[in-house]
Every structure is written in C-alpha cells, then in structure tokens.
Amino acid sequence: MAAFCISRSSRRLRPSPFSYSLIQFFSDPISPTISLINPTSSDPFIGPSVLPRTQEIRYSIHIGSGFHTGKFDHFKSNLSNLSVAAISTSSGVTEGTRNGGNSPGEREGSKSQVSWIDLYLPKAVRPYAHLARLDKPIGTWLLAWPCMWSITLAASPGxxxxxxxxxxxxxxALLLRGAGCTVNDLLDTDIDKKVERTKLRPVASSVLTPFQGLSFLGVQLLLGLGILLQLNNYSIVLGASSLLLVFSYPLMKRFTFWPQAFLGLTFNWGALLGWAAVKGSLDPAIVLPLYISGVFWTIVYDTIYAHQDKEDDLKVGVKSTALRFGDLTKNWVTGFAIACISSLTLCGFNADIGWPYYASLMxxxxxxxxxIWTVDLSSRADCNRMFVSNKWFGAIIFSGILVGKLTS
Incomplete structure (x- = not known):
C-alpha cells in the first residue's frame, strides 16, 4: 500500500487522463479532501487526506522504503509507471499500514493508516511497536480494568x-498485552496471511522473522517478570500461573467455538492478582464473582469484535462465538451481559460496598x-466501534468501586 499526499493550487483541479482518477470531496472551500482511487476497484488505495491550499501542486509518494516528490505535471508521468503490484510491495507493509490489532473503523490491510508509531519512532523499532499493538491501547485498557477493580476493592473502607x-x-498490563499479541501473531502466522484484516501484521507480512518475534517476546516477558517480582510471593506464583493461559489462548480458535471464553479467563486474571497483591491472599467470596463477571464481559465484547472476521474465519476454518451464535448473537450476549452485572452485584454485596457502586452498575x-441493541453485526466498523467503547464500561465500574469504597 502507498500513502499519497497531494497539495492543491488555488485553481480548481481538472480530471487527468492517466490511469488513476483523482476524486475530490469538498468538505469546505478551504480544505478539500482528495484521495487516489484504482478505477478497477471500489476501495481506495489510501484513506482521504485533508490538505490545505498551497501556491502550487506538489506530491509525495511513499512506497516501502522509497520516497518520491515532485510537481503535478511530473506526478502524472510517475503514476503511469506505477502498478498495483508496485504499490502492494512484496513486504506487504508500508509506513502507516502495519496495523496490528484493533483499529477503529479500519480493516487492517485495506487502507493506509499512519499512526504515531510511524511518525515518531525510529524505523528499526516500528515493526516491534506494531507487533505489541502500542498504537491500539484498547487491549491494554481491557486487560488493566479488572486489575484496577480488584486493587480498589482491596483498599480499606474510606x-x-x-x-x-x-x-x-x-x-x-501494557507488557502482558504486548506479549499476548506477540504470541498470537507467532502462532497464527498461517491464519493471519489469509485474513484481510491481519495479513499486514509484522510477522505475517515477513517484516519480522519468527526469530525476531521470539526475541521480542523474551524481552517483554523479562520486563514483565521484573514487575511481578516486586509483588508478594503469593502474587508471584499466582501471576506466573497465568502464562499457561496466555500461551494457550491463541490455539483455542482452532479447536473450539469458545475462544472468547478462554480469552475471558486470560484477560481477567488481574481480578485475582490485584487483590492478592494488596492482601497477600484471596477472598473467594469477593474475587471469584469479580473474576467471573469479567469473563462474561469479555465474551460479550469479543463476540461483537469477532463478527468483523466471520467471513474470513469460515474460509480459513477457525472458530468463534460469532460463528457459534450466528443470527442469535444478540440473544446470547444479552444473557452474558445479565450474568456479568449479576456477578458484579454479588461481588459488591459480599464486599459490603457503598450505594454509589450500585448506581454505577445501573x-x-x-x-x-x-x-447490544444498537450494534450492526454486519458492519465491521460498527462492531469495532462498540468493542472499543468497552473501555468506558470498565471506567464506569471502576468509578463505582472507588466512590463506593470511599463512602462505605
């Protein structure tokens, strides 16, 4: 994929007779939106770029490691020499398209998308940052919230x-989420290459070798161990035991229609670990309902997320709750949502938390x-938007626990 940036002169652009068409969408008279479109496809090679007026038309073309600039007349002749094969380079990744996870409103590999990683990090470390999904923090939020709930519940009243x-x-949470993504990409390389949304991930596109991915995983786990060793002995053993889930979860989609449940067991381990880190032990009456509620919550949001890939999953033969539930998805996830809230209610009751907590549950x-009621399960963008919104669910529960503890 290539990123084309074109600035426009004060005179109005006229269609050019070369093999690609410039389509202008005037969102306002000052900043026209311009994108380059392949006439044989309805999908633009690039996302629209909104650019200000300039005194002359100039362009820049970024393909792989190459960077070309010039004026508009020369731009036409250069474009005529570019083919789709040149734009979709063998590396499969250009600056701004190495998406590695949950990209709101975008399918990985379908459009160029420049993130802060591509703008600010040295080129040598960009593939590793994409491998860890550092530009897509939603996974870190979803992993961190159960930890924060548990730590706050373990605080003394008031x-x-x-x-x-x-x-x-x-x-x-940041390190473990990155390590989980690395493990996932290493184990799923054969699948990722066949799925439109994931085919440009660093390992699947061969930007990174499996050995480089394994080396990076070792660094992440070593840093995570450094954090774990700062906790009490009970928490160290409990935290280390979660690695079995971290390494086995990516394989579940090959054997069961319930990988989302295994993800829930993995992502919500912090509900147990946070309490243990503060108290030095576990109180099953409080932490088990909290942990179970997180598992149900994960099934809800990850089933919605899995609907993005259901067509590709059918083609490559992997399983998910999205395929298992099918047209009854909303009925199923409604049941899991009710179970989630019920478990949170039981947790709060056993913890003797104040009334603001129950207001947050509402x-x-x-x-x-x-x-659940508004998501369009046939729309990838809408499924992803709802998935990302779950960071606010986590924040609502955290706020309720915090205020409830302060007032109890």
Missing amino acids: SLPDFKMMSLFGCG AASGHLAWQ
Whole structure:
C-alpha cells in the first residue's frame, strides 16, 4: 500500500487522463479532501487526506522504503509507471499500514493508516511497536480494568487505592498485552496471511522473522517478570500461573467455538492478582464473582469484535462465538451481559460496598444494553466501534468501586 499526499493550487483541479482518477470531496472551500482511487476497484488505495491550499501542486509518494516528490505535471508521468503490484510491495507493509490489532473503523490491510508509531519512532523499532499493538491501547485498557477493580476493592473502607500498585499493574498490563499479541501473531502466522484484516501484521507480512518475534517476546516477558517480582510471593506464583493461559489462548480458535471464553479467563486474571497483591491472599467470596463477571464481559465484547472476521474465519476454518451464535448473537450476549452485572452485584454485596457502586452498575448495564441493541453485526466498523467503547464500561465500574469504597 502507498500513502499519497497531494497539495492543491488555488485553481480548481481538472480530471487527468492517466490511469488513476483523482476524486475530490469538498468538505469546505478551504480544505478539500482528495484521495487516489484504482478505477478497477471500489476501495481506495489510501484513506482521504485533508490538505490545505498551497501556491502550487506538489506530491509525495511513499512506497516501502522509497520516497518520491515532485510537481503535478511530473506526478502524472510517475503514476503511469506505477502498478498495483508496485504499490502492494512484496513486504506487504508500508509506513502507516502495519496495523496490528484493533483499529477503529479500519480493516487492517485495506487502507493506509499512519499512526504515531510511524511518525515518531525510529524505523528499526516500528515493526516491534506494531507487533505489541502500542498504537491500539484498547487491549491494554481491557486487560488493566479488572486489575484496577480488584486493587480498589482491596483498599480499606474510606481509603484510596494503592497508587503504586495501580501503576505497577498498569505497566504490567501494557507488557502482558504486548506479549499476548506477540504470541498470537507467532502462532497464527498461517491464519493471519489469509485474513484481510491481519495479513499486514509484522510477522505475517515477513517484516519480522519468527526469530525476531521470539526475541521480542523474551524481552517483554523479562520486563514483565521484573514487575511481578516486586509483588508478594503469593502474587508471584499466582501471576506466573497465568502464562499457561496466555500461551494457550491463541490455539483455542482452532479447536473450539469458545475462544472468547478462554480469552475471558486470560484477560481477567488481574481480578485475582490485584487483590492478592494488596492482601497477600484471596477472598473467594469477593474475587471469584469479580473474576467471573469479567469473563462474561469479555465474551460479550469479543463476540461483537469477532463478527468483523466471520467471513474470513469460515474460509480459513477457525472458530468463534460469532460463528457459534450466528443470527442469535444478540440473544446470547444479552444473557452474558445479565450474568456479568449479576456477578458484579454479588461481588459488591459480599464486599459490603457503598450505594454509589450500585448506581454505577445501573449505568454500566445501560452501556451494555446500548452496545447490544444498537450494534450492526454486519458492519465491521460498527462492531469495532462498540468493542472499543468497552473501555468506558470498565471506567464506569471502576468509578463505582472507588466512590463506593470511599463512602462505605
């Protein structure tokens, strides 16, 4: 894929007779939106770029490691020498298209998308940052929220949670999520190459070799171990035991229609670990309902997310709850949402938390209901939008626990 940036002179552009057409969409008279489109396809090679007026038309073409600039007259002749094969280079990845995860409103590999990684990080480390999905923080949020819930629940009544512990778990969530993505990409390379949304991931597109991916995974796990060793012995053993889930989850989609349930078991381990890190032990009456509620929540949001890939999953032969539930998806996830809120209610009751917590549960219930009732499961963009919105569900529950503990 290539990123084409074109600035326009004060005179109006006229269609040019070369093999690609310039389509202008005037969102306002000052900043026209211009994109380059392959006449044989309805999908643009690039996302629209909104650019200001300039005194002369200039262009830049970025293909792989090459970068070409010039004026508009020369741009026409250069474009005539470019083919789709040249634009879709053998590396499969250009600056701004190495998407590696949850890209709101975009399918990986379908459009160029420049992130802060491509703008600010050295070129040598960009593939690793994309492999860890550093530009897509939703996964880190979803991993961190159960930890924050648990740490806050473990605080003494009327007291704030341990901010040092929350900082450690925040960093740990970032590292573990990145490690999980690395494991996933290493194990799923054969699948990722066949799926439109994932075919440009660094390992699948051969930008990184499996050995480089394994080496990066070792660095991530070593850093995570450094954080884990700062906790008590009980938490170290409990945290280390989660690695079995981290390494086995990516394989579940090959054997069962319930990989989302295994993801829930993995992503919500922090609900157990956060409490143990503060208390030095577990209180099953409080932490088990919290953990189970997180598992149900994960099934809800990841089933919605899995509807993005259901056509590709059928082609490559992998399984998901999206395929298992089919047209009854909304009925199923409604049941899991009710189970999630019920488990959170039981957790709060056993923890003897204040009334603001239950008010937050009402707000959180409304958020889940809004997701389920309004999501268009046939729209990849809408499924992804609802998936990303779950960071606010986590924030609502956290706020309720925090205020409930302060007032209890």
